[in-house]
Amino acid sequence: MVTGIQISDLLDLEKTIASEIFEGRQNVWEVLPDITRFIRRLGSSLNPDEYDMRGEDIWISKSAKVFDSAYIAGPCIIDHGAEVRHCAFIRGSAIVGKNAVVGNSTELKNVILFDGVQVPHYNYVGDSVLGYKAHMGAGAITSNVKSDHTLTIFRFGDETVPTGMKKFGAILGDYVEVGCNSVLNPATIVGRHSNVYPLSMVRGFVPANSIYKKQGEVVTKKD
Numbered sequence: 001m002v003t004g005i006q007i008s009d010l011l012d013l014e015k016t017i018a019s020e021i022f023e024g025r026q027n028v029w030e031v032l033p034d035i036t037r038f039i040r041r042l043g044s045s046l047n048p049d050e051y052d053m054r055g056e057d058i059w060i061s062k063s064a065k066v067f068d069s070a071y072i073a074g075p076c077i078i079d080h081g082a083e084v085r086h087c088a089f090i091r092g093s094a095i096v097g098k099n100a101v102v103g104n105s106t107e108l109k110n111v112i113l114f115d116g117v118q119v120p121h122y123n124y125v126g127d128s129v130l131g132y133k134a135h136m137g138a139g140a141i142t143s144n145v146k147s148d149h150t151l152t153i154f155r156f157g158d159e160t161v162p163t164g165m166k167k168f169g170a171i172l173g174d175y176v177e178v179g180c181n182s183v184l185n186p187a188t189i190v191g192r193h194s195n196v197y198p199l200s201m202v203r204g205f206v207p208a209n210s211i212y213k214k215q216g217e218v219v220t221k222k223d
Helices: 028-043
Strands: 051-053 059-062 076-078 093-096 100-105 107-113 118-121 124-130 153-156 158-162 169-173 189-190 211-213 217-220
Touching: 028 076, 028 093, 028 107, 028 124
Parallel strands: 059 076, 076 093, 093 107, 100 118, 107 124, 124 169, 169 189
Antiparallel strands: 051 059, 153 158, 211 217
């Protein structure tokens, strides 16, 4: 486990249908390779009185609102009260939490969105986990592959931790706010209740209760 970063410090596991996937993990990103398999197993156990199965390995809550123009590939679970809007593109291996919003032209791939997450406008979220009520402003994206295509490395202060994965976007803690048109570089983790300024390029670790203004300028929120 990376020193000082526990899953419980980032994410409220009571705020997702996918809590079981985090059990026994040392580092939060270890769930990413298992999302596909987990969705298929969880989906097959869902109550058919509450979830419709649409196509292969796609389970959609009867209370969710999915626009006709949205594209959804399996495996996928869309939980109660979620909204998948016009021209959303869910490429598969996605869990969309209760009352979450996946908006116009937003693309999801291999992700877990906790309950109340909003990715409402032109977002790309791949190989990532977004905590309870995290919000990404218009045009904000996760970059999930390094430009040289080598394996991702998580940077935590002076510590560098190989993840063993080529594809790893970002982990956003609960209540994180990411400003418009920001880029979260591969293997970024943003702590709970933190804010990222618009047009930011973020790399590594942003502590909880912080404001990320630019690289090298991260301040603690005032009470």
